[in-house]
Amino acid sequence: MSTMPGGDLKTFSFTPESLRIEWQGGERSEYASLWLRDNRPVDRDVQSGQRLVDVVDLPAAPRIRAVAAAGDSVTVEWGDEQVPASFDIRWLREHSPGGGHRPPELSITFWLEGATLEASRDLAWLSLPVFRSDSTRRLAWMTRLVQEGIAFVSEVPSTEHAILDAVAPLGLVMDTNYGRVFDVRSVPQPENLAYSDRGLGLHTDNPYRDPVPGFQALHCLIASREGGENIFADGFAIAEHLRRTDPKSFATLTETPVLFRYRSKDAELFSEKPLIQLSTRGDVRAVHYNNRSIAPLQLAPNTVAAFYAAYRGFALLLREPRFQVHTKLHDGDLVVFDNRRTLHGRTGFSSARFGRHLQGCYLTRDSVLSETALLRRRVERDRAR
Ligand SMILES: [Fe+2]
The missing domain is CATH 3.60.130.10 (Clavaminate synthase-like)
Structure with missing residues (x-):
């Protein structure tokens, strides 16, 4: 996979509704809390990568309570849920809304x-x-x-x-x-x-x-x-x-x-x-x-x-x-x-x-x-x- 220019996280902030990331290159990405909650890596099958949960299993309006960045990942916690989710930073960069990786075939x-x-x-x-x-x-x-x-x-x-x-x-x-x-x-x-x-x-x-x-x-x-x-x-x-x-x-x-x-x-x-x-x-x-x-x-x-x-x-x-x-x-x-x-x-x-x-x-x-x-x-x- 190619290295994304500016793929490294520079700084981040959050509200209950979203996580904002500024990348080393100066670009900014914003991820809605509900979108992040739907994309928890733990909800994917390890082998196939296919999603294990349905939309009705999601909380309707999850609120972000804490975010931490360490090494190659960003950890997000919601409301009164016990289990945090850990997102790979490169994955977040590639799935940045509107700015994600577009394959040359398209x-x-x-x-x-x-x-x-x-x-x-x-x-x-x-x-x-x-x-x-x-x-x-x-x-x-x-x-x-x-x-x-x-x-x-x-x-x-x-x-x-x-x-x-x-x-x-x-x-x-x-x-x-x-x-x-x-x-x-x-x-x-x-x-x-x-x-x-x-x-x-x-x-x-x-x-x-x-x-x-x-x-x-x-x-x-x-x-x-x-x-x-x-x-x-x-x-x-x-x-x-x-x-x-x-x-x-x-x-x-x-x-x-x-x-x-x-x-x-x-x-x-x-x-x-x-x-x-x-x-x-x-x-x-x-x-x-x-x-x-x-x-x-x-x-x-x-x-x-x-x-x-x-x-x-x-x-x-x-x-x-x-x-x-x-x-x-x-x-x-x-x-x-x-x-x-x-x-x-x-x-x-x-x-x-x-x-x-x-x-x-x-x-x-x-x-x-x-x-x-x-x-x-x-x-x-x-x-x-
Ligand atoms: Fe023809």
Whole structure:
């Protein structure tokens, strides 16, 4: 674990309601008495770290009676309770309200002006042999994948299902009605327009699913020789751009439920969500944009015009070339992207003379974040040795 700057306690004071700490670096933290009482180390299972008490076991308004600091710990006593609680100072620093440690996996780097980017130069790339053997470089790559929403691997063998071996260190592959691996190549009478020669506008995959696939991997086994360029855009950055330039439309898209639907002979999938989904903090948490799978909208007639104006405004932003990075996957290239953030599309191509074949799979979001954090833990532990 990294050493926190100013992690040492300088001085403290308390009232019955809270404990205040000033750290060596001058920062201040305040811990509510009830919060401290709920986080007594003794109320956690030693093995799992899981909490052993329920909220109803807590006193409603515990009052701090005494505080003492010694060595690496701070001891707190409450009201007429006999047992004091001892808190590790480093733990208190890490859990400082609002100022606690934020894992790098949760930091986002926006790239609004995609057209200024050269994918091979400005986005994360590793060859498969390095990706497999060098955990430090894989950690850097995975960190960029979660922060920037896209990253590439080269030298993946152009063999069927090689994608599963390649993405194994990244997380858990989702099984869906398309299978664990789906083929993207042109077929007669496709059940999905992805399996044709058509160009596809920028979109996210499978908004009709719940949960929506967190990450998508696409492995290019055979690149098209005529057309078939890949296009990507940062949906979070474009949504934030819309929030700045047209807050009313932004609000409409975050508040209007949209039904997405997919039907085939062996699937009946549907899920309702707004096109732009916010976290409880108000940050953009997901963009769901797939014109092919929006069901007929169920809008009150007097809200139709406002919704369509906002929807059209967002769609026009997604068509702006300055927000798009164009690249072309070559044989053996694999791209991984955040499917709730990074929109993808392609230009049309001709498969009449030369076939194009990609294989894809989806990974669960939590498993990718977990593997990244686990790898960080292992790399930092090895570095400390
Ligand atoms: Fe797609």
